[in-house]
Amino acid sequence: MNQTIPLYFSLFNEIGIISQLGRALLDARLPEGIIGSQFSVLNHLIRVKDGRTPLELANSFQVPKTTMTHTISGLQKHKLILIKPHPEDGRSKQVWLTEKGRDLRNNTIASLSPQLVELLSPIPHDQIESMVSNLTKIRILLDNNRD
Amino acid sequence: MNQTIPLYFSLFNEIGIISQLGRALLDARLPEGIIGSQFSVLNHLIRVKDGRTPLELANSFQVPKTTMTHTISGLQKHKLILIKPHPEDGRSKQVWLTEKGRDLRNNTIASLSPQLVELLSPIPHDQIESMVSNLTKIRILLDNNRD
DNA sequence: GTTATTTAGTACGATATCGAAGTATGTAGT
């Protein structure tokens, strides 16, 4: 079982590098003033559901609340989201997408897609599928691990 | 081929999240004052080879040179690396590991290993292997893509 | 119902990351 350990570290190492390189691809497509972390929030609000609270978002991205406050305030400044008071909890807030935010996310993805397809064309489709499936399992394992 | 595009985004999305969660696991093991980006440099110097120049390191991690200057200076402050003038290029420098740096990296990995083994135990070994192999291919594709 | 504790978000100060401009060395062109 000794070979296993370096393998695990390779796994995280490759994942870390790809994450960084993928982020660079994204940044290149984002309009001036919008940054990767902000885009991730827009993306999450569309993929999952908007109306999330700042704290829920912070937990989803495993970042401190204060970081999310900052990220959100930037999105709000660009009118990409709308912050409303939480209807059932006076301490809390809800984050809603604006039309502009929705468009920005969709346009960015549309603009990035051809490059991704081109870049990943050497990898067979079914292998990508199986990777995503395994990565999802790993993500869930890690996710459940946080207390 | 229309299903392919969301799949690709899922791929990067999962990778991004795992990268973040993995980084959190690492940070929890690092001694006070040492940060993930600094550890990555130590790790790279051992995995690849030390004696790299700051610019080579910046390129390896796809970060700006200025960021690497800062990261390196932190490592130097903790005596984890040694900076020497480059023997063949007066503009450049070389980054060498100290014994302390080597130990810190090895101890951190040793301390992290059991948790990783435990966490990833539900995933069959051969699937991890095939993932690492595919991730490496993707990493190389992305790497070659930068101009 | 009053008090203590917990929870959601923010303010503030410290450090990390980054882009633009500066300095010094190396290289090419002639």
Added chain:
DNA sequence: ACTACATACTTCGATATCGTACTAAATAAC
């Protein structure tokens, strides 16, 4: 050998991220 350009690193100012301490609202204890 001189000039022009390229390259390696640093300095500096701006923003991102993060930890600590705070405020306000909700919940629990009694």
